[in-house]
Amino acid sequence: MNPTEVLSFTDGLGIDGEVVTLHEAPPHETSPRDRVRVEATGQPAQRTTRSVLISGGSRGIGAAIATTFTSTGHRVANLSRSGGGTVEGCLDVACDVTEAESVKLAVKQAVAEHGPVEVLVANAGITDDKLLLRMDEASFSHVLDTNLTSAFRLVKAVSGPMLRNRWGRIILISSVVATSGSAGQANYAASKAGLIGFARSLAREFGPRGVTVNVIAPGFIDTEMTADLTDDRRSSVLESIPLNRTGTPHDVAAAVEFLTSDAGAYITGAVIPVDGGLGMGH
Ligand SMILES: NC(=O)c1ccc[n+]([C@@H]2O[C@H](COP(=O)([O-])OP(=O)(O)OC[C@H]3O[C@@H](n4cnc5c(N)ncnc54)[C@H](OP(=O)(O)O)[C@@H]3O)[C@@H](O)[C@H]2O)c1
Secondary structure, rough: OOOEEEOOOOOOOOOOOOOOEEOOOOOOOOOOOOOOEEEEEEEOOOOOOOEEEEOOOOOHHHHHHHHHHOOOOOOEEEEEEEOOOOOOOOOEEEEEOOOHHHHHHHHHHHHHHHHHOOEEEEEOOOOOOHHHHOHHHHHHHHHHHHHHOOOOOOOHHHHHHHHOOEEEEEEOOOOOOOHHOOOHHHHHHHHHHHHHHHHHHHHHHHHHHEEEEEEEEEEOOOOOOOOOOOOOOOHHHHHHOOOOOOOOOHHHHHHHHHOOOOHOOOOOOOOEOOOOOOOOOO
C-alpha cells in the first residue's frame, strides 16, 4: 500500500516532530451479518452494522451496552479478565486491560472475527476506596492503570483503522466523581478525571478524520460495583439525586447508543452526565 496522506502532529500540539503516515482505507466490506430492514413503506433499507469492542462487558454497565448493540445487529467483542459474559451473541474475549500485550491480542481476535473496530467503549473499571492517609501507591497506580491507562492501550490498538476509514466512535466511561471529587476515592476520581483530558485531546486529534471521542459520566448506577455500599451511604447519595432514584446500566447504555448513532454524529469532546442530576454544577 502506498502512503497517501501524512498527518503531522507538529502544529503546536506538543508532540515533538511525530509524524504518522496514513494509508488508503481498504474497501469497506459489508458483513454477512448485516441486516436488511424492511420499512413500513415496503422499501428495504440497508442498515449499517458495526464492529463494536467493549471492555468490561461481562457484567454491569458493560453488559447492558453489549446487549444494546447485539440486539440491534451489531458485532460485539466483549473483553473482561474472566472472558465470560452473560450477553448472548457476543464474542467473549479474556483480556486484562492492565496488560498491553493482552489488549493487543484481544483486539486482534476481535478484528479477525468482526473486522476493524469501528466503535470502542472503554468501560472496564475498578474501585479501591480508602482515605488518602491509608492509600498506598500500589492502590493508586493499580486504579489509574485499570481505569485510565487501559483506555490509552485500547485506543492505541483500535484507532489506526478508524482514522484510515474516516469513521469511528470512541466512548470512555468516566464518572460523576471525575469533576465533583469524592472522599475516599482520590485514586478513582483522578483516573476518571484523566479520561476527560484524554478524550478531549483525542477529539481534537481525531475530529478531522471523522472519529468522535466522548465521555459518559454516570452517577450512582446499580451494579456489583455499588452493591457493597451501606444503606446509610446509599440513602445519603439518594438524597442528592434530583430524579430520586439510582440509575440502571440501561440508562448508561442508552446514552452510548445515542452517541454512536447518526443522531450523535456532531458531538465530540463532550462529557455527558447520566446521573439523575447528581453532578449538576460540577
Ligand atoms: N456503577 C456505578 O455506579 C458507576 C458509576 C460511575 C462510573 N462507573 C464506571 O462504569 C464502568 C463499569 O462499572 P460497573 O458498575 O458496571 O462495574 P462492574 O459491575 O464491577 O463491572 C466491571 C467490569 O470491568 C471488568 N474489568 C475490571 N477490571 C478489568 C481488567 N483489569 N481487565 C478487563 N476487564 C476488567 C470486569 O470484568 P472481570 O472482573 O471479569 O475482569 C467487569 O466486566 C466502570 O468504569 C466504572 O468505574 C460505574
